[in-house]
Amino acid sequence: MSIILAIESSCDETSVAVCNNGKITSNVIANQTIHQNYGGVIPELASRVHQQNIVPVIHQALADAEVDKKDLDAVAFTQGPGLLGALLVGVSFAKSFAMALDVPLISVNHMQAHILAHFIDEPKPSFPFLCLTVSGGHTQIVLVRDYFDMEIVGETLDDAAGEAFDKTAKILNLPYPGGPLIDKHAKLGNPLAYKFPVPQIKNLDYSFSGFKTAILYFIRDHVKEHPNFITENLDDICASVQHSIVQILLGKLKKAALQYGIKEIAIAGGVSANSGLRAALKQMEEELGWKTYIPQFQYCTDNAAMIAMAAHFKYIKRDFVGQDVAPLSRMPF
Ligand code: KG4
Ligand code: ZN
Numbered sequence: 001m002s003i004i005l006a007i008e009s010s011c012d013e014t015s016v017a018v019c020n021n022g023k024i025t026s027n028v029i030a031n032q033t034i035h036q037n038y039g040g041v042i043p044e045l046a047s048r049v050h051q052q053n054i055v056p057v058i059h060q061a062l063a064d065a066e067v068d069k070k071d072l073d074a075v076a077f078t079q080g081p082g083l084l085g086a087l088l089v090g091v092s093f094a095k096s097f098a099m100a101l102d103v104p105l106i107s108v109n110h111m112q113a114h115i116l117a118h119f120i121d122e123p124k125p126s127f128p129f130l131c132l133t134v135s136g137g138h139t140q141i142v143l144v145r146d147y148f149d150m151e152i153v154g155e156t157l158d159d160a161a162g163e164a165f166d167k168t169a170k171i172l173n174l175p176y177p178g179g180p181l182i183d184k185h186a187k188l189g190n191p192l193a194y195k196f197p198v199p200q201i202k203n204l205d206y207s208f209s210g211f212k213t214a215i216l217y218f219i220r221d222h223v224k225e226h227p228n229f230i231t232e233n234l235d236d237i238c239a240s241v242q243h244s245i246v247q248i249l250l251g252k253l254k255k256a257a258l259q260y261g262i263k264e265i266a267i268a269g270g271v272s273a274n275s276g277l278r279a280a281l282k283q284m285e286e287e288l289g290w291k292t293y294i295p296q297f298q299y300c301t302d303n304a305a306m307i308a309m310a311a312h313f314k315y316i317k318r319d320f321v322g323q324d325v326a327p328l329s330r331m332p333f
Contacts, residue, residue: 010082154204189239
């Protein structure tokens with residue numbers, strides 16, 4: 001039996017969850033709306049807001065789970081990757097909290113946790129499976145052999161898929177984070193209205209920087225001729241961009257599945273909340289005989305439930321860290 005409190009503070013969400021013997025009993029997420037004024041996450045502001053949020057969010061998570069801090073068996077935290085200052089708030093709090101309660105500390109890799117979010121609910125994937133992890137900072141195809149035996153077999157050489165969504169949104173004058181808004185407009189548009197170039201990258205790797213520039217020039221050229229081009233065609237532009245990104249993502253995932261002979265396929269990370277990606281993956285399930293795993297919406301974008309889930313598996317192995325642990329902006333598996 002174990003009751004674990006987990007803290008996530010790698011970017012712009014302050015989140016705390018409680019996991020009671022492998023079951024998530026609370027998951028509180030405080031979003032930082034302040035960044036909307038700047039069109040992207042401002043690291044210094046993120047740290048300050050984490051500092052303001054962390055104590056009330058912890059209180060709420062304990063109250064929702066109906067546990068007292070004295071009941072905790074371990075405290076877990078996101079060690080990286082992420083914004084150093086933002087991570088530092090969670091790491092420092094976790095260290096002091098664990099020391100005061102005299103319980104072990106568990107460090108969690110944020111990207112592994114996105115994947116382990118698949119073990120929160122049924123159906124759970126069987127090992128080995130492939131996971132396309134797509135977020136604001138990462139785009140990876142991961143071969144998952146066991147809970148902590150993961151290998152990145154393909155990844156972006158430059159921008160992440162989430163960045164492609166967010167930067168496109170910025171070009172279209174939509175507020176940050178633009179991914180969910182592109183998704184919303186895409187539902188009303190024609191995905192084949194405009195065609196964008198598919199990056200020609202070897203192996204299982206991705207590239208989104210040229211794609212992003214192509215969109216920038218496409219919009220700039222059209223606006224030159226028709227100043228109202230964006231407002232008059234917003235739904236079609238969003239649908240076409242989303243369709244292209246989804247095709248790029250799934251093209252390499254299909255290649256990876258063939259290469260490794262694996263049909264258990266999962267998606268994870270903020271972009272896995274995208275309705276176009278979710279629908280296209282479901283379609284591939286039928287076409288290719290895959291068994292696909294798509295997390296519930298609340299476990300796609302950043303949350304502490306996934307950190308708590310990863311911590312649960314580490315607790316079983318007694319995989320703890322000392323008080324000298326420090327946050328890592330980059331953190332390999
Ligand atoms: O995993 P996440 O919450 O944070 C990071 O670890 O980066 O991912 C955030 C990213 C952002 O780029 C956001 O625009 C994107 O996920 N995102 C979406 C959707 N919801 C979130 N992108 C496309 N469609 C969505 N529905
Ligand atoms: Zn994330």
